[in-house]
Amino acid sequence: MNDFDSDPLYPGASVTLGAFMLLLAVFTSRYNLIGEATEQLLKIIALALPHGHKLCSSLYEFKLFFKNLRNPLVRHYYCNHCLGYVENTSVSNCPYEFCGATFSGKNSCYFIEMPLENQVKNLFAQNGFYNSLGHRFNKTKSTRNSYEDIYDGHLYKNLCENNGVLSFQENISFTFNTDGAPVFKSSKTSIWPIYLIINELPYKQRMNKENMILAALWYGNKKPSMGTYLKPFLQSLKKLSEGIQCESPDKGIFVCKGLLLCGTADLPARSLLCNHVQYNGAFSCWKCEQEGESASVGRGHARIFPFEHQNPKGPERTKENVLQHAREAVDHQQVTMGKPVKGIKGPSWLHFVPHFNIVSGMAIDYMHGVLLGVQKMMLELWFGAKYKGKDFNINNRVCEVDNRLQSIRPTLDVTRLPRSIEKDLKYWKASEFRSFLLYFGGPVLHGILDKDRFSHYLLLVDSMHILLKCGSTDKDLDKAESLLIRFCSRFENLYERCFLRLNVHQLLHLPDCVRNLGPLYTHSCFSFESKNGIVLKMIRGSQSIDTQIITAISFIQKLPELKQKCIVKDSEIDMLCKIIENPSFLKRGQKLDDGIYILGASYGRCLTNNEVGALQQFLKHDPIVNTYTSFNRVEYGAYVIYGTEYSRMIKRNNSAVCYQGESGICFGEVMFFILCQNTSNIVQPLVFIKKLFCRNYNEDLHILSVTETNDIEVAHIRSLLSSCMLVAYPGTQKSFVCKFPNRLESD
Structure with missing residues (x-):
């Protein structure tokens, strides 16, 4: 690192050269400034700086400042014709006998290590x-x-x-x-x-x-x-x-x-890495030795994997038998004309x-296999125009589904607002399929998809929530495996045999992936x-x-x-750097307790009669004062919670919570927060919640039906257990709360 990184930007400056260059670097990266724009920006800033400043004035010097010389780069050359590795770059021809193409030394192709x-x-x-x-x-x-x-x-x-x-x-x-x-x-x-x-x-x-x-x-x-x-x-x-x-x-x-x-990769990349056949070949499952079969699809064919009732996810592949099949593929290459052995073409590095x-x-x-694979395929089967007339197709109700879907106000955790299935499905990103699978799909399709296919789809929804959950147990994984076996075994009867592709079959192996490598999000x-x-x-x-x-x-x-x-942590420069990197970064206000911060401004508030009654019930005595310090947003551990009275929250809803109420585990929408002084003169943060009535609460379910009420309950902020996704749409009194499987994975 340069010795002058900690020097003042100019004589007497309170900001160092390194800190200023860091801000410039974050800014140019965040807004994708091209080289010419960066150079002009440097010159404009230099004009405003006093004589003797140390800011570079050219793009070359700017890049040189950030060049990390401690990470040397190594070029490895290969033949552009056969892609074989070339150790000696002084040769004039490719050293491999089967190729022999002209090799032009350092002008040849290379990759960088x-x-x-x-x-x-x-x-x-x-x-x-x-x-x-x-x-x-x-x-x-x-x-x-x-x-x-x-x-x-x-x-x-x-x-x-x-x-x-x-x-x-x-x-x-x-x-x-x-x-x-x-x-x-x-x-x-x-x-x-x-x-x-x-x-x-x-x-x-x-x-x-x-x-x-x-x-x-x-x-x-x-x-x-x-x-x-x-x-x-x-x-x-x-x-x-x-x-x-x-x-x-x-x-x-x-x-x-x-x-x-x-290692993690999509199917085409995995086949290259493991020297294995593509997803449309025989024995293309990497976890088992099921051969699959060829099925007619339109004018062509596809590799399908019918459900094997006797051994759904076997025979098992092992490290040992894969290596043995790789050796056999090499030993018998001339006899079999390069035919793979159980899908293995040869050894992999x-x-x-x-x-x-x-x-x-x-x-x-799971991003490619489940979201861009199974979930996308099912949406196309349900709503695709080319499947009209099929028993499973409900294209005639796609507008109704779209109206429900686009009326949902998701939390800030979901970066993309719900988009139309009819118009935009081909543009959906993997994160949108994840939101549909985990939160939106069940509530939106309720009462629209026929009963058999709806209950079948929920098998996938529930199992994926378990496999993405932070803290699943072996019992949970056994349950998820049972759900996926039922899902795959019923798939052919509810849809068609030709749709039993590799992505559907791979669902059976997902619980073992969690057993071996932890929750699916850790290796997606x-x-x-x-x-x-x-x-x-x-x-x-x-x-x-x-x-x-x-x-x-x-x-x-x-x-x-x-x-x-x-940069000093939590300094003004540190805050500015975070805001540039993440424009939605929320600056913390007053600290209420460990892990609890007010976000935004607070204000004075007089409670209504109903709110005073709810507060009285919580305190077990009459409130001491009439006016309270109130606020609408808090950072609470891993959650950011907004009250419904936060007027700027129009297309999002961050107010739904699960909390410990007087009657046990409850759900509701946070209205606002107040600071209330108790009889011991201790100020405690309280939350006013409009209750959502849940008739049949089950802690094992992650999507629960609720009904809106006008009942208000007051609780200590520490009574909040988690933030939830509230799925509500016009035309029905029934709403749904969805629990997040984890608070770590983001879009």
Whole structure:
């Protein structure tokens, strides 16, 4: 890092050069300023600064400031014809006999490696990073047997037993992902980054872009040859598994071992990584050896997996039999003319990664498989015009469904407002399918979808809520597995055999994914997809794209260094930086208690007669005063709760809560909050709630029917148990409250 980062921006300035450059970096990144705009901005600011300032005036100097020289880049060359790895770049022809194409040395194709060792060392050098890795040891006795994170899965626990590698805080494990992301709409050019996240960090922290590790980058108009691309990646993982020397401000000098625990990818990328047939081939399930069968679909054919009543999710694939089939595929390649053995084309580099289980360690990604797969297909079956006349199609009621759907006011947790199925379904993002599956679908389809198909759909809804839940138990997973078996076994009778695709079959293996790797959200592609978006936004032109991306990654990785060295936590500059990065960032006001903050302004309030009566019932005596300090928004632990009297909340509803009332567990809508002084002169924060009547409460259900009332109940703010999603739409008195499966995953 530059020695002058902590110097004043100009003589006598209260802001340092590093802090000012950090703000500029966050600003240009957030608003996607192109290079020319950034350079002009630098010159405009320089005009206003006094003589002797240290602000750079050119784009080159600006980029140079952020260039992370501690992460050297390594270029690996390959033949553009056969994609084979080329060790010696001085040769004139491809060294592989079957190819022999002209090889033009350093002008040839290459991919870039960012050595893992350097990036891991840089992360450990940050203040507090080592201490954050102890997060996994903080489980209480009551939650020790539940699945809250990836380290609660069997694969992680196996590496902790008997003083295993991951039982020590200085050792870490990775989840990796790679997938193609198109750079331009008008060409086949794409990037294939290999990302890693460190599982031991707290979930929110491990998903931050500053803590991502970009291990390698393939760029071009061809998909990578994984035998070529993964070769240096394997060498880096082997070195990490043996241990590297790191230094941390929290720990000092120590040896860190790093292991690959999990991989996640969509079906096409997974087939490349594992050297396995595509999703439309025989034996294309990666978890079992069911062959499937070919079925006619329109003018073509598709691979389907009819439900096997005797052995729904078997015969099981194992690491051992996959390796055996890979050897057989190679040994008999000439005899079988390259025919795969049980779907295995040959060995994968992942077979040889230390401690990695290529079968149970390769996760089924629910984002692609369930949301963009099963849920999207079911919506198309119900409402698609091409299925008109089918028993399962209700296209004639799509307008009614759309009216219900678009009248819903979701919480702020859902970033996208509900969109029309009839007009916009083909544009829906994965997060919209998730919202429909977990919250909107059941209430919206109630009374519209026929009884058999509605109850069948709820099997999927309930099971996915369990598998995404933070804190599911083995009993919960057994229940989810039972629900999914019923869902898959009934699918053919309610729809058609030709729709029993691989994504439907894979549902049967999802409970085992949770048992091995923790809740589905811990190893989904959602976080990696967002990282691809960050990288692609930083590509400003069509020239030297690989160099642009590497500059952008170095740019991202230096930001936490500047934050630690140049910005005081919770200072004015820190607040400004957070607001630029996240415009919806809510500035905390008065602290009421641990984890409870007022958001926005407070004001004086006189209560109505009904409100005074509710307060009197809570206090068990007459209120002492007539006017109270009132406020409409609070941050309460993991929740942000808005009262219904917050007038600016028009298209959203953040007021629904589950709380401990006088009669037990209750639901309601928060109206407002007050500060009330009790007889002991202690000020306590109270909440006024308009009750929602729930006739048949069941703690195992995550969607419950409620009826609006005019009853008001007052409770202490600590009585709030959780925020909920209230689904209400015109034309019916019945509403629904939906519980969130977890508070960690975000869109």
